[in-house]
Amino acid sequence: MKKMYQIIGVVGLSAILLQGCGSITMEANSKMTNSIFFKNIQPKKTAFIVAKNSSPVDSELGNQVKQKLQNRGYMLMDNPDTAQYIVQVNALNMNEEHEQKALKTATAAGATTAIVSYAVNHSGKDALGSGLAVGAVAGLFAYATADGHVRMQADVLITEKLADNKTIEHSTRVFAEATQMRLTVAEAQPILEDKISTQIAGIFN
Numbered sequence: 001m002k003k004m005y006q007i008i009g010v011v012g013l014s015a016i017l018l019q020g021c022g023s024i025t026m027e028a029n030s031k032m033t034n035s036i037f038f039k040n041i042q043p044k045k046t047a048f049i050v051a052k053n054s055s056p057v058d059s060e061l062g063n064q065v066k067q068k069l070q071n072r073g074y075m076l077m078d079n080p081d082t083a084q085y086i087v088q089v090n091a092l093n094m095n096e097e098h099e100q101k102a103l104k105t106a107t108a109a110g111a112t113t114a115i116v117s118y119a120v121n122h123s124g125k126d127a128l129g130s131g132l133a134v135g136a137v138a139g140l141f142a143y144a145t146a147d148g149h150v151r152m153q154a155d156v157l158i159t160e161k162l163a164d165n166k167t168i169e170h171s172t173r174v175f176a177e178a179t180q181m182r183l184t185v186a187e188a189q190p191i192l193e194d195k196i197s198t199q200i201a202g203i204f205n
Contacts, residue, residue, distance in 0.1 A: 021158045026183065030176035030195035034091040038160055039168060040084070043205070048083035052090040059091040059187060061154060061193045068201035086159040089200065094192075095151045096185050115162045148183030152176045156200055174199050 051062020065087065066076055077083040142152055158170045178188040178193040 002107060024181060026178055026180040026188075028171065028176065028178040028188075028189065028191045028195055030174060030192075030199050032199055033173045033175075036158065036170040036172055038170075038203075038205075039162055043160075045072075046077050046083045047085045047087055047204075048075045048077045048080040050086070050088040052088070055091045055094045055152070057094050057189065059094075059189075059193065061091045061197060062089055064193050064197035065089055065200050068197050069204060072201060072204055074204065085204070087200070088155075088157040089160075090155045091193075092153045093151075093183055094189065095149075096183075096188075097149050123170055147179050147181055148188075149184055150178050150185055150188035150192065152189070152196060154196050154200075158203070168182040 049062060049066050049069070051065065053059045053061070069087075070076060080086050153175045155175060156172050156174060160168050160170065162168060174196045176192040176199075178191050180187075
């Protein structure tokens with residue numbers, strides 16, 4: 001009976017420790033390193049888009065930027081000489097990483113189990129064995145539920161044409177991140193590209 005109570009207590013404490021290990025709902029955000037303000041008050045809504053991809057995966061970022069600019073009333077030109085704005089976008093990278101919670105959770109669960117076992121049995125040996133066992137299980141659970149982070153960044157260079165054939169260049173970098181339990185690049189990429197392209201299109205009136 002004591003063993004049963006001990007196991008119940010260990011499982012209960014481990015469950016409490018493991019709460020909140022993973023995020024079920026995807027969270028995504030983006031930010032720009034610096035704001036861009038155009039000089040033209042009433043510009044011609046014409047743009048020439050140059051999209052590059054330096055990341056290790058195929059990217060639709062350029063197409064998304066084009067679509068969002070068209071949605072804002074801009075005409076996409078085939079010749080940069082006829083465009084008010086030349087927009088150059090380069091998708092730099094796509095990084096994936098997972099939180100290293102397994103070791104911390106295993107250690108915490110194992111230590112708690114050891115304390116409970118010692119209090120019940122007054123046996124350091126039994127406490128150590130129980131702690132290691134639950135710690136191993138907790139570590140595997142934590143690894144399976146660890147939050148995955150996928151990050152993307154893109155460089156943006158916009159050449160604005162002014163009067164008298166003068167031009168001015170505006171540059172910025174856009175970062176986006178998505179977080180969810182066991183998130184993969186394939187799952188996060190469309191969301192991140194949407195976030196970054198929305199930020200870029202938001203520069204234009």
